[in-house]
Amino acid sequence: MVRFILNKLLYLIPTFLGITIIAFSFVRILPGDPVLLMAGERGVSPERHAELTAQLGYDKPVVMQYFDFLGRLLQGDFGTSLVTKKPVLDEFMALFPATVELGLCAIILATVIGVPVGILAAIKRGSWFDQISMTTALVGFSMPIFWWGLLLIIFFSGMLGWTPVSGRISLLYYFPTPTGFMLIDSLLSGQPGAFKSAVSHLILPSIVLATIPLAVIARQTRSAMLEVMGEDYVRTARAKGMPQRRVIGVHALRNAMIPVVTTIGLQIGVLMAGAILTETIFSWPGIGKWMIDSISRRDYPVVQSGLLLIAGMVMLVNLLVDLTYGLINPRIRAS
Amino acid sequence: MSDTTVKLSDAAIRRRMLAEFWFYFSQNRGAVLGLVVFILLVLVAVFASVLAPHDPTVQYRDALLVPPVWQEGGRAEFLLGTDAVGRDMLSRLIYGAQYSLFIGIVVVSIALFGGIIIGLLAGFYGSWVDTVIMRVMDVILAFPSLLLALVLVAILGPGLTNAMIAIAIVYQPHFARLTRAAVMAEQKREYVTAARVAGAGNLRLMFKTILPNCLAPLIVQATLSFSSAVLDSAALGFLGMGAQPPAPEWGTMLAEAREFILRAWWVVTFPGLAILISVLAINLMGDGLRDALDPKLKRS
Numbered sequence: 076m077v078r079f080i081l082n083k084l085l086y087l088i089p090t091f092l093g094i095t096i097i098a099f100s101f102v103r104i105l106p107g108d109p110v111l112l113m114a115g116e117r118g119v120s121p122e123r124h125a126e127l128t129a130q131l132g133y134d135k136p137v138v139m140q141y142f143d144f145l146g147r148l149l150q151g152d153f154g155t156s157l158v159t160k161k162p163v164l165d166e167f168m169a170l171f172p173a174t175v176e177l178g179l180c181a182i183i184l185a186t187v188i189g190v191p192v193g194i195l196a197a198i199k200r201g202s203w204f205d206q207i208s209m210t211t212a213l214v215g216f217s218m219p220i221f222w223w224g225l226l227l228i229i230f231f232s233g234m235l236g237w238t239p240v241s242g243r244i245s246l247l248y249y250f251p252t253p254t255g256f257m258l259i260d261s262l263l264s265g266q267p268g269a270f271k272s273a274v275s276h277l278i279l280p281s282i283v284l285a286t287i288p289l290a291v292i293a294r295q296t297r298s299a300m301l302e303v304m305g306e307d308y309v310r311t312a313r314a315k316g317m318p319q320r321r322v323i324g325v326h327a328l329r330n331a332m333i334p335v336v337t338t339i340g341l342q343i344g345v346l347m348a349g350a351i352l353t354e355t356i357f358s359w360p361g362i363g364k365w366m367i368d369s370i371s372r373r374d375y376p377v378v379q380s381g382l383l384l385i386a387g388m389v390m391l392v393n394l395l396v397d398l399t400y401g402l403i404n405p406r407i408r409a410s
Numbered sequence: 411m412s413d414t415t416v417k418l419s420d421a422a423i424r425r426r427m428l429a430e431f432w433f434y435f436s437q438n439r440g441a442v443l444g445l446v447v448f449i450l451l452v453l454v455a456v457f458a459s460v461l462a463p464h465d466p467t468v469q470y471r472d473a474l475l476v477p478p479v480w481q482e483g484g485r486a487e488f489l490l491g492t493d494a495v496g497r498d499m500l501s502r503l504i505y506g507a508q509y510s511l512f513i514g515i516v517v518v519s520i521a522l523f524g525g526i527i528i529g530l531l532a533g534f535y536g537s538w539v540d541t542v543i544m545r546v547m548d549v550i551l552a553f554p555s556l557l558l559a560l561v562l563v564a565i566l567g568p569g570l571t572n573a574m575i576a577i578a579i580v581y582q583p584h585f586a587r588l589t590r591a592a593v594m595a596e597q598k599r600e601y602v603t604a605a606r607v608a609g610a611g612n613l614r615l616m617f618k619t620i621l622p623n624c625l626a627p628l629i630v631q632a633t634l635s636f637s638s639a640v641l642d643s644a645a646l647g648f649l650g651m652g653a654q655p656p657a658p659e660w661g662t663m664l665a666e667a668r669e670f671i672l673r674a675w676w677v678v679t680f681p682g683l684a685i686l687i688s689v690l691a692i693n694l695m696g697d698g699l700r701d702a703l704d705p706k707l708k709r710s
Contacts, residue, residue, distance in 0.1 A: 093549030104565055210440075213697075217689040219641055221648045222664055222682025225671050229679075233672040348556035352645055366557065367649060370564045382561055386552045393552075 079401050083394060090390065098383040099144050102375050103137065153384070154376035156369075163380040167362065172255025173243060174361035177353070178346045180277055181284035186339055189289045193296025193335075198323060200301065208293065215290030220349055224283040224356040231279060238279050241358035245272040280357045284349045288342040295338040299331040306330075333403055340396030344389050434702035441698020447691035455507040462501035463487070466658040470496040475674045491676045493667065499676060502658035503684050509659040510640045510688055513574055517639035518632050520578035525585020526628070530616050532586065533593030544590070547583035555580045556642060563651045570653040573646045574639075581635050588631055592624030626703040633696035637689045644685050660685045 110119065110127045119127065128134050132143050147154075153163040192212075196205040231238045239245065243257045250264035258277070261269035303309060304327050312322045350363035358364070362385065369377035418426070436442055454461060464470075464487075476492040477484045478499075484491065490499040532543040550558070562576035563569075596602060597620065605619045646652035647661025655662055660681040667677035 089545050090548045090552055093545060094552055097549060097553075101561060101565065213440075213693060214686070214690060217637065217641075217686060217693050219644055219661075219664075219682055219685045219689070221645060221661075222678070222685065225664070225668065225678050226682065229671055229675055344554045347554040351554075351556055351560070352648070355649065367560070370560060371650070378561060378564065382553070382557065385554065385557060389554060390552050 076401070080398060083397055087390060087394060091387065094383060094386045094390070095145060095148065096141070098379050098386075099141050101379050101382065103140075148383070153380035156374055156377050158369075158372055158374045158377075163377050164384075166365065166377070167381065167384050169255070170360060170362050170365050173257070173359060174350050174354070174363060176256045176258065177277065177280055177284060177359060177361060178343075178350060180281040181346060181349075182288060182339065182342060184281055184285040185289035185292050185342070188285075189292030190296050190335065193293045194300055194323070194328065194331075196293070196297045197300030197304065205297075209297065212290040212293045215286050216294070218286050218290075220283050220286055221352045221356055223286060224279070224353060227279050227283065228356070237275075239272075239276050243273065243276050243360065244269065245276075248272060280353050280359055283356070284346060284353045287345055287349060288339075291342065291345070292335065292338060296331065296335050299334045300327060303327045303331040333400070336403065337396055337400055340392065340399070343392040347385060347389060431702050435698050438698040438701055440694045441701070444691040444694025444696075444698065447687065448695060451507055451688055451691065452511065454504055455511045458504045458508055462498075462504045463489070464498035464501040466497065466502045466505040467656050468497065470498075472496070475670065475677070477674070478676050490680055491674070493663070493677050494670055494674075497656075499680055502663060503660070503680055505658040506660045506663065506681065506684060507688075509570075509653060509657065510644075510685070513570070513577075513643045514636040514639045514692075516574045517578045517581065517643070518636050520575070521581040521635060522585055522628065522632055524578070524582045526589050526621070528582070529586040529589025530593055530621065533590040533597065534612070534616050534620070536594075540590070543586070547586050550580065550583045553580075556645060559642060559646060560649065560651060563646060568651045568654065570643075570657070570659070573643055573652040577639055577642050577646075581639070584631055584635065585628060588627050589624060592627060593620055596620050596623050630696060630700045630703060633692060633699055637692035637696065640685065640689055640692070 110124055110131065110133060132140050135143070151164065153167070155162055156166060159166065192208050196208045199205050228240055232240045244261060248261070248264070248266055248269045250260065250266060250269065252260040253263070254260055257273040258270065261273040304323075309322060309326050312326045317326075347363070350361060351367060352363070353359065354361045354364035355367055362381070366378065366381050366385075368374075369381065470492060473485065473488060473492050473496045475494055476488050476496075478491045479486055479489050481491075488498050488500070490503065492498055493502070528543055528547075532540040559573070559576040559580050562579060563572050566572035566575065593616075602615065602619055605615055610619060643652050644659070644661030644664070647659045648665045650665060653659035653662045655666060663681040664678065667674075667681070671678050
């Protein structure tokens with residue numbers, strides 16, 4: 076197992092270096108002088124330009140610049156935002172819990188609904204339930220979620236007035252946020268109604284973000300179950316006269332869950348892409364909206380480091396999924 | 411071989427293969443429905459200038475935010491209503507089909523072409539060529555696709571062409587991986603060795619001998635990428651990074667309609683519905699293609 080983990084880690088190093096090269100080249104490929112680009116429309120005096128060029132290291136050869144960049148990254152220096160003048164890592168850390176909270180709610184929602192629906196659809200293959208749920212799943216899979224979010228806002232916020240349109244909590248509440256997770260912080264604050272407000276703000280974004288993973292998980296669970304149910308050991312269990320509930324619950328489900336767990340883990344990339352759209356629609360102050368805002372504000376250090384941090388995080392989660400997979404299934408470890 | 415064996419001409423073999431394909435494809439009702447919708451979409455796009463009742467960019471200043479014809483205040487000349495600057499929704503939706511199909515075709519063509527070449531090289535030559543190429547592909551795949559596309563567009567500058575290039579670059583590793591896997595499996599087959607012994611050069615082996623036998627998974631992936639391309643380009647348009655106004659691209663139309671969502675439901679509902687229906691139709695087709703082209707599924 077240790078060798079398996081080491082192998083996976085070794086495999087990641089070139090990929091991570093590749094990611095740093097892409098993030099580094101991002102600012103270098105931009106047409107024009109990076110200092111002028113960062114200065115924006117106001118421009119800078121020639122003296123200040125020279126000073127900035129030297130300060131940012133743009134007067135050195137590109138390869139040296141890359142190694143400087145890498146060295147700073149290894150020391151935890153991810154640069155400073157041009158707009159807020161705050162360290163990028165601090166901004167990332169401040170906004171990250173909002174995205175994690177939303178992402179966790181979405182993936183829990185998707186799993187809690189998707190897995191049982193997939194199992195039931197497989198057991199009742201060909202039934203109306205199977206057909207309706209799989210058609211719905213395909214619609215969900217094809218859904219432009221930015222439109223879906225707008226529709227939900229029109230219906231639940233506009234027509235019914237049930238849910239708020241944007242943000243994480245009503246402006247009526249103000250309390251310190253030690254964890255950054257609004258659900259926890261609102262509970263800790265002890266203010267009446269704060270938790271309810273946080274939940275009501277979370278409902279629509281979670282549904283929107285969960286839509287595609289839910290569809291994928293339901294479809295994957297169904298096909299994994301169908302495959303397992305055709306296996307010899309399931310037939311043997313049946314032949315022994317084991318009750319249907321036990322055959323499905325113990326023999327089939329456990330084996331079918333292996334690919335499903337992987338699918339759930341791999342949704343992290345999908346969630347991150349979805350978060351960009353969902354957070355934009357609901358003005359959710361998380362990483363996705365931060366990236367979009369930084370791109371439109373041309374805040375390149377943020378875009379550069381944000382790209383790096385997000386890719387690194389996705390890679391880390393994928394590694395964890397791989398390791399879990401190896402833990403559940405010894406055959407993977409051996410290969 | 412017995413005397414009764416009839417030698418079929420190439421055309422006859424192709425006809426039989428097509429018939430077999432259609433047999434399996436048509437078993438899937440959803441796939442046939444998807445195909446019908448897709449053909450309709452193509453027809454709408456091709457005959458947009460004939461079908462559209464108005465010019466998609468003309469602004470009727472006396473008809474701002476007119477609701478659809480069946481709603482109170484609706485006008486017969488604007489069947490699906492008008493947008494905030496008085497442009498006919500129906501005409502814009504019809505012209506929007508051109509954009510979506512064009513984007514899908516261009517993105518898939520670039521990604522497919524690039525992916526096939528890269529995958530063929532990696533799979534055929536192996537060793538360090540393979541290692542380098544596949545590591546680069548891993549790096550691209552490590553980024554969430556929409557995020558990478560967004561950043562690429564930020565570098566290249568917002569606009570439809572750059573959005574298409576960005577999406578194609580992001581999709582290309584999927585094709586490269588598929589091609590490589592298929593090439594590596596096919597390369598060990600006897601017909602490849604036979605061709606090599608017969609003196610076929612590397613290029614001929616790659617493109618004429620091996621590639622045609624790797625096409626099935628690529629076709630399925632191309633269909634799925636087509637629908638993703640329509641979705642992602644609409645998302646980029648929605649975020650202001652894709653096609654720019656006043657282009658009647660569905661995602662861009664949604665972006666322009668955002669501020670009116672609580673006042674005029676039709677300006678938001680119809681473009682999204684158009685995206686959903688197109689993507690769904692293509693995905694249904696993709697499912698059918700996979701069933702028809704995957705030999706493992708055929709036997710069961």
